Amino acid sequence: MEIEKGGENVMNEKIYCAHCNKMTDGQIISKVELFNVRGEDVKVNASVMICKACNEESFVEALDEKNLEIAYLEYRKIHNLLTPLQIQEIRDRYGLSQRALSKLLGWGEITIHRYESGNLQDEVHDEVLKLIAKPENLLEIYEKQAHLLVPRVGEALKKRINELIQKEIQPNFNKALEQMFLSERQIGEFTGYKEFDLEKIKNMILYILRFHETYRTKINKLLWYMDFLCYRVYSVSISGNSYTHSSYGPTADDYELIISVMLRDVLIGKDEIVVHQAIREQLKSTASCDESIFSDDEIEIMDFVLNKFKKFKCGEISEYSHEEVPYKSTVEGQKISYTLAEELSFDI
Ligand SMILES: [Zn+2]
Known part of the structure; x- marks a missing residue:
């Protein structure tokens, strides 16, 4: 008699x-039975x-x-042990094979394979598996035991662990960063009478990058024009960011920091391009812009600015911004007041 696994088709x-x-x-019926698992009776609805x-x-x-198998699952529930699927999920997080994870933990080569196939795990092993669900704990083990892995596997694992650690600390880090930005920007003429909004400036950058890569410097200038034009028309800026007069033109404060955070969080990526023997950086989006955080008026302003400077090269928009009164009436290192926005060379 042939019976398919799982007990189906045996009616x-x-x-x-x-x-x-x-x-x-023969006929299959359901019946409560006691199974002895590690010296304990476990009640099972057996077939x-x-x-x-x-x-x-x-x-x-x-x-x-x-x-x-059902008895083991029940026993795991009672003793709060990981299920085979949970063990597999932990392993998958790190992209490791069953054999590689067993090796790294110093266990028998097929140990993980056995656990994932339904064998009941050793309780000490269970503790270790729960521990390594946290990437910082696996990193500690990795640092001691990396020599047990093939170098290529070890390197990929280290990269993966670091990505996961980044992902965990990212929300807290961004919150702290926003607090720092806020404390440095008193709402007033230098923020366009708006509270600084990190999410908004990130999404302005993603908005600029929606359809094509753009030079790092050009984005900086576009942000200034968007915020200042919005202030000119509606007496309030979009991002609440402040801008400073630098020798390169008006510059968004903490621009480099914001860009590096976005790169780190993989919201944007960069390409290095050699132009006239100088290395220039083009940024591109790797995440989509959340347009819902903008009002229709803000979108209109951003579209207007993007359209106006569509054909401008980096140097051209820089030169253009150098001629703006808000820039010319300030000196290097000075914050540019939004009240000067009415002197912009164009209006919507
Ligand atoms: Zn009979």
């Missing part, structure tokens, strides 16, 4: 009944085969295995 199978001493019709003629149970190995 009304022909079975050999030892009691009737012949081939008879058993009975002979339809005499109602006696008939042993079927596949069903017995399935029942034991």
